[in-house]
Amino acid sequence: MRFSSWPVIAYTLTGLVTAVDINWNSDTSIKDGAATIAYGLMKYYSGNNTGDVAGNLPDPYYWWEAGAMFGTMVDYWAYTGDDTYVDVTFQALQHQVGDDDDFMPTNQTLTEGNDDQGFWALSAMTAAEMGFKNPENGTNGVQWLALAQAVFNEYVWRWDNSTCGGGLRWQVFTFNNGYNYKNAVSNGCFFNIAARLARYTGNETYADWAETIYDWMTDVGFIDDEYNVYDGASDTDNCSKIDATQWTYNAGLFMHGAATMWNYTNGTSTEWRDRAQGFVTKSANLFFNNSVMYEPPCEPQDTCRTDQLSFKAFLVRWMAGTAQVMSSTYETIYPLLLASGKAAAEQCDGTATTSDGYKGLEGTACGMHWTQGSMWDGSNGVGQQMAALAAVVYTRVQKAPTPYTSVSGGTSTGDSSGGAAKTDNTVKKNRAITTGDRAGAGILTTFILAGLLGGCGWLLID
Numbered sequence: 001m002r003f004s005s006w007p008v009i010a011y012t013l014t015g016l017v018t019a020v021d022i023n024w025n026s027d028t029s030i031k032d033g034a035a036t037i038a039y040g041l042m043k044y045y046s047g048n049n050t051g052d053v054a055g056n057l058p059d060p061y062y063w064w065e066a067g068a069m070f071g072t073m074v075d076y077w078a079y080t081g082d083d084t085y086v087d088v089t090f091q092a093l094q095h096q097v098g099d100d101d102d103f104m105p106t107n108q109t110l111t112e113g114n115d116d117q118g119f120w121a122l123s124a125m126t127a128a129e130m131g132f133k134n135p136e137n138g139t140n141g142v143q144w145l146a147l148a149q150a151v152f153n154e155y156v157w158r159w160d161n162s163t164c165g166g167g168l169r170w171q172v173f174t175f176n177n178g179y180n181y182k183n184a185v186s187n188g189c190f191f192n193i194a195a196r197l198a199r200y201t202g203n204e205t206y207a208d209w210a211e212t213i214y215d216w217m218t219d220v221g222f223i224d225d226e227y228n229v230y231d232g233a234s235d236t237d238n239c240s241k242i243d244a245t246q247w248t249y250n251a252g253l254f255m256h257g258a259a260t261m262w263n264y265t266n267g268t269s270t271e272w273r274d275r276a277q278g279f280v281t282k283s284a285n286l287f288f289n290n291s292v293m294y295e296p297p298c299e300p301q302d303t304c305r306t307d308q309l310s311f312k313a314f315l316v317r318w319m320a321g322t323a324q325v326m327s328s329t330y331e332t333i334y335p336l337l338l339a340s341g342k343a344a345a346e347q348c349d350g351t352a353t354t355s356d357g358y359k360g361l362e363g364t365a366c367g368m369h370w371t372q373g374s375m376w377d378g379s380n381g382v383g384q385q386m387a388a389l390a391a392v393v394y395t396r397v398q399k400a401p402t403p404y405t406s407v408s409g410g411t412s413t414g415d416s417s418g419g420a421a422k423t424d425n426t427v428k429k430n431r432a433i434t435t436g437d438r439a440g441a442g443i444l445t446t447f448i449l450a451g452l453l454g455g456c457g458w459l460l461i462d
Contacts (some may be wrong), residue, residue: 019349040360071123118189121151129403150418183232188253252318255279309383344391
C-alpha cells in the first residue's frame with residue numbers, strides 16, 4: 001500500500017474529509033485528491049464481496065462499464081503509483097476473460113455487443129501498455145496482449161460487407177436489439193485496438209486494418225471532412241440515414257487511434273497527423289465550455305442516462321493518451337485537461353449517503369455538471385465518480401509513463417491465434433458467411449484457416 005491510501009485512512013478516522021480540495025501546485029495534493037475519488041469509486045464495486053461475481057458492477061450498471069472502470073483503475077495505478085487496487089483490478093479483468101480468453105464470459109455472451117467486448121479489450125491493451133501486473137507464466141490468467149489480439153481477431157471475423165459497404169454491427173448476435181445498427185463506438189473500439197496493436201507489436205497487418213476501418217468510417221459518412229464523429233445508422237437502408245448525435249467517447253476513440261497511427265509511422269505520416277489534429281481541434285470546440293468538458297447531447301438538458309454519465313471519462317483518457325503519443329497536441333490538450341480536472345474536483349463535494357448508493361467518504365460524492373462550478377449537482381454514481389477520477393488523474397499526463405511497446409519495455413506477450421474458438425458459426429450462426437467475412441478472416445492463423453477457408457499463407461508475428 002503506497003502513499004495515497006494513507007490519506008483515505010487518516011481522513012476516515014479523523015472525519016476531516018468534507019470535499020476533495022486539491023492544491024494544483026502540489027503533486028502530492030493531486031495524488032491525494034485522486035485517491036479520495038478512487039476510494040469513492042471502488043466502494044460502488046461489489047464483485048469482491050462473498051457470493052458476488054468478480055468484475056461485475058451491481059445494477060443499474062452494465063457489464064461494459066465495469067470493464068471501462070477497471071481500465072481507468074489501471075491508469076490510476078500507472079499515473080499515481082498507488083497500488084491499493086492492483087490486486088482487485090487484476091482479479092476483475094482476469095475473471096471476465098471467459099472460457100475462450102476473449103472477454104465473452106458465459107454470464108454475458110448472449111447479451112454483449114461489439115462495443116461491450118471492446119471496452120474490456122481496451123482495458124487489457126492499457127494494461128499491456130502500462131506494464132500492469134502480468135499473469136505469471138500463464139498460471140493465473142491470460143496475458144493482456146493476447147486478450148486484445150483475441151478480440152481484434154473476432155472483430156475481423158465479424159466485419160460485414162453485406163451492408164453499408166462494411167463495418168461492424170453494434171450487436172454480435174442477430175437476436176439482440178441493435179443487430180441492424182452499425183455504429184461509431186463498435187468500429188471505434190476496433191480501430192483503436194488495431195492502431196494500438198500496430199504500435200505495440202510493429203505488425204503491419206494491424207495498421208492495415210486501422211486504415212480499412214478509418215476509410216470505411218469516412219466512406220459511410222460516420223466521420224465527415226470536419227472530423228465530426230456521428231453515432232451510426234441502421235443497415236436496413238444501407239446506412240443512408242445517419243444519427244448525427246456526437247458523443248465525447250466516440251471522438252476520443254478516433255482521436256487517440258489516429259495519433260497512435262501517426263506514432264506507429266514514426267511521425268512520417270502527414271495524413272495521420274492531420275487526422276489526429278483534426279479530431280483534437282474539433283473536440284476542443286465541440287465538447288468544452290470555457291475549457292471545461294461537457295456532454296452536449298444530454299448534459300445541458302440533464303437527460304444523460306446511466307451509460308452516458310461515464311462518457312467524459314473516456315474522452316479525458318484518450319486526450320491524455322493522444323498527448324502522450326503525439327506531443328505536438330500537448331499544448332492544446334493540457335489546458336483543457338487541467339481546467340476540466342479542476343472543475344471536476346469541485347463537483348466532488350456531494351453529500352450523497354449510503355441510502356443514495358454512495359459509500360465513499362462523507363462529502364466526496366462527485367456530480368456530473370463540471371461546468372456549473374462548485375455547487376454539487378445532486379447526482380452520484382459510477383459514471384460521475386469515474387469521470388471525475390479520470391479528469392483529476394490525467395492532469396498528470398506529463399509525469400506519467402509513456403505507453404510501452406514490445407521493444408520499449410512492454411512485457412505482456414501475445415497470441416496471434418487468439419479468438420480462434422469464435423471463428424466458426426457460433427458468432428455468425430444466424431446469417432451466411434459473406435465474401436467480406438472470408439477476406440476479413442485472413443488475419444487468423446494458418447492452422448485455423450486451413451479447416452475453414454482452405455488455408456492462408458501467412459500469420460501474425462507478435
